[in-house]
Amino acid sequence: MIKIRKRLADTGFGVLALIVFVFSAFPVYWMINTSFLPNNRIRGENLAFFPTPDVFTLNNYRAAMFGEERAPFPPAVLNSMGVTFLTVVIALVVGFAAALALTRFDFKGRRTFILMILVVQMIPGEAMIISLFRIIDGWLLLNTIIGLTLVNIVGVLPFTVWTLRGFVNGVPKELEEAAMIDGCSRATAFWRITFPLLAPGLVATGVFAFIQAWNEFVMALVIMQRPDAMTLPLWLRTFVQATQATNWGAVMAAAVLIAIPVVIFFLIVQGRMTGGLVSGAVKG
Amino acid sequence: MSSTLLDSPAPPRQETRQRRRPSYVPWLLLSATMVILGVLTGYPLLRLVVMSFQEYERAQLMGQPAEWVGFDNYATILTDVDGFWTVLLRSFVLMVVLVVVTMVLGMLVALLMIRVGKAMRLLVSVGLLLAWAMPSLAATTVWGWVFDTQYGVVNNLLTAITGDRWFGHSWLINPWGFFLILTCIVVWGAVPFVAFTLYAGLTQIPEEVIEAAQLDGASAFQRFRLIQVPYVRGIITVLVVLSMIWDLKLFTQVFVLQDIGGDRELTNTIGVYIYQVGMAQGHYGLASAIGVIFLIVMLAISFPYVRRTLREEVQ
Numbered sequence: 001m002i003k004i005r006k007r008l009a010d011t012g013f014g015v016l017a018l019i020v021f022v023f024s025a026f027p028v029y030w031m032i033n034t035s036f037l038p039n040n041r042i043r044g045e046n047l048a049f050f051p052t053p054d055v056f057t058l059n060n061y062r063a064a065m066f067g068e069e070r071a072p073f074p075p076a077v078l079n080s081m082g083v084t085f086l087t088v089v090i091a092l093v094v095g096f097a098a099a100l101a102l103t104r105f106d107f108k109g110r111r112t113f114i115l116m117i118l119v120v121q122m123i124p125g126e127a128m129i130i131s132l133f134r135i136i137d138g139w140l141l142l143n144t145i146i147g148l149t150l151v152n153i154v155g156v157l158p159f160t161v162w163t164l165r166g167f168v169n170g171v172p173k174e175l176e177e178a179a180m181i182d183g184c185s186r187a188t189a190f191w192r193i194t195f196p197l198l199a200p201g202l203v204a205t206g207v208f209a210f211i212q213a214w215n216e217f218v219m220a221l222v223i224m225q226r227p228d229a230m231t232l233p234l235w236l237r238t239f240v241q242a243t244q245a246t247n248w249g250a251v252m253a254a255a256v257l258i259a260i261p262v263v264i265f266f267l268i269v270q271g272r273m274t275g276g277l278v279s280g281a282v283k284g
Numbered sequence: 285m286s287s288t289l290l291d292s293p294a295p296p297r298q299e300t301r302q303r304r305r306p307s308y309v310p311w312l313l314l315s316a317t318m319v320i321l322g323v324l325t326g327y328p329l330l331r332l333v334v335m336s337f338q339e340y341e342r343a344q345l346m347g348q349p350a351e352w353v354g355f356d357n358y359a360t361i362l363t364d365v366d367g368f369w370t371v372l373l374r375s376f377v378l379m380v381v382l383v384v385v386t387m388v389l390g391m392l393v394a395l396l397m398i399r400v401g402k403a404m405r406l407l408v409s410v411g412l413l414l415a416w417a418m419p420s421l422a423a424t425t426v427w428g429w430v431f432d433t434q435y436g437v438v439n440n441l442l443t444a445i446t447g448d449r450w451f452g453h454s455w456l457i458n459p460w461g462f463f464l465i466l467t468c469i470v471v472w473g474a475v476p477f478v479a480f481t482l483y484a485g486l487t488q489i490p491e492e493v494i495e496a497a498q499l500d501g502a503s504a505f506q507r508f509r510l511i512q513v514p515y516v517r518g519i520i521t522v523l524v525v526l527s528m529i530w531d532l533k534l535f536t537q538v539f540v541l542q543d544i545g546g547d548r549e550l551t552n553t554i555g556v557y558i559y560q561v562g563m564a565q566g567h568y569g570l571a572s573a574i575g576v577i578f579l580i581v582m583l584a585i586s587f588p589y590v591r592r593t594l595r596e597e598v599q
Contacts, residue, residue: 252426
């Protein structure tokens with residue numbers, strides 16, 4: 001009797017798990033499905049739930065990338081890549097230096113600096129759009145990659161410093177000291193011993209900076225208003241602005257194009273996301 | 285924008301930090317960060333506060349000198365019941381709903397992941413990861429398509445199931461429908477992080493503790509209330525604070541859902557409202573004042589989180 005009840009419960013929870021899976025995955029699946037279907041199969045009663053070979057089409061991607069009626073795709077890709085690349089590189093280099101200072105040195109003001117980083121991280125960019133717009137405008141950097149990069153760095157840098165600080169802390173400095181006893185200079189010891197051990201941390205942090213910069217929407221909306229200056233998120237937005245009937249097949253193709261690099265990168269580093277919070281917070 | 289949750293191995297105690305090195309080296313290493321934060325956070329903050337005390341409209345943008353108006357902008361906003369207060373109240377109610385729904389669902393999914401077998405757990409994880417990884421803008425457009433008035437799959441399925449004609453039913457034009465779908469989008473994207481984090485915390489509870497409680501005859505609910513929740517209370521606090529911050533400054537999802545087809549007036553949240561008043565209508569002074577108020581609210585909310593993190597880091 002107890003066995004039967006247990007089996008029933010197991011089945012019930014299995015079904016629940018399946019439901020959770022379907023609800024989480026369905027929108028992603030639906031995006032991909034729609035992006036490969038011709039218009040007459042994504043509308044009305046004739047809905048196709050799978051892009052079977054007889055209906056499969058790449059026309060939506062063609063329409064998304066080369067359609068004339070919207071902001072052009074190629075400059076949007078280049079702008080996004082430019083801004084993201086600059087943001088990640090600058091944030092990593094600058095943030096790494098700061099992380100070293102915070103972990104390998106004891107100095108007056110260290111606590112204040114950490115507090116500052118934490119507070120800056122909590123400032124919502126949405127509150128500051130007006131003054132950032134005025135400042136970037138004053139520097140004649142509206143609609144430029146440099147202008148958006150500057151604004152993006154502010155969003156990414158505190159997080160980068162904070163994360164890298166954790167990674168540097170994770171490498172015991174005794175390793176460096178051992179190398180110095182063996183005759184290395186401090187700098188050599190750092191570059192030969194510590195830096196290689198930090199590589200995974202740098203990569204993970206870089207990937208998160210990439211995702212943030214690649215997805216950034218609010219600041220781009222304010223800074224990059226000209227069609228040829230748009231980044232990919234702004235470009236995607238032009239598809240759904242309600243001036244004309246929405247071509248949903250093309251919208252979903254565009255969404256896939258934007259989401260794919262993010263999803264791939266995210267899956268690579270996601271394992272590092274939750275552990276940090278847990279290790280510090282589970283204390284009975 | 286803000287996530288401090290990247291994993292890092294537990295930091296070793298730092299009592300061996302050397303004190304002999306010259307003190308200018310750390311400041312040299314920090315200089316670039318200080319310059320960037322000073323120029324691109326400190327200065328904009330200052331400008332924001334200054335503009336909030338000025339009459340700053342389109343004319344000032346063209347070069348007219350801005351006039352000091354004291355607290356006029358703040359007075360205008362704080363007496364604007366239909367505008368500012370409505371938006372603020374709406375943002376807070378929405379935030380509370382989003383946080384509660386996210387936390388409850390996240391906890392349920394975490395418990396489910398503990399209860400089910402390995403295969404099912406993997407399946408759930410894959411689904412959650414997909415939802416988590418989706419950029420919020422792409423997610424919003426996809427949900428907009430799922431609930432599309434003419435051809436959305438939801439209207440399609442509802443028609444098939446109920447027999448009534450749902451084609452042409454607009455979900456977004458009604459503010460309640462708008463916020464229902466907004467809730468779906470935000471919760472869908474936020475539950476994975478909460479669920480994974482809680483799951484990771486719950487699995488660290490020693491098995492003996494749970495088993496002992498079981499032997500003592502504690503029901504599943506009692507074990508949850510008396511053992512599991514107390515164990516992960518710290519995690520729950522942090523998750524709630526972070527969710528509050530993220531949900532209060534919601535921008536992309538609201539803004540783009542309005543593009544797809546919502547009534548902006550009736551669905552603005554605080555971030556979007558600042559954009560509307562400032563960038564769209566050109567009332568830069570007013571928008572700056574709203575920004576300052578918003579900033580103060582956000583810092584107040586994040587205060588416990590900042591204090592807690594600081595205490596943990598700088599012992």
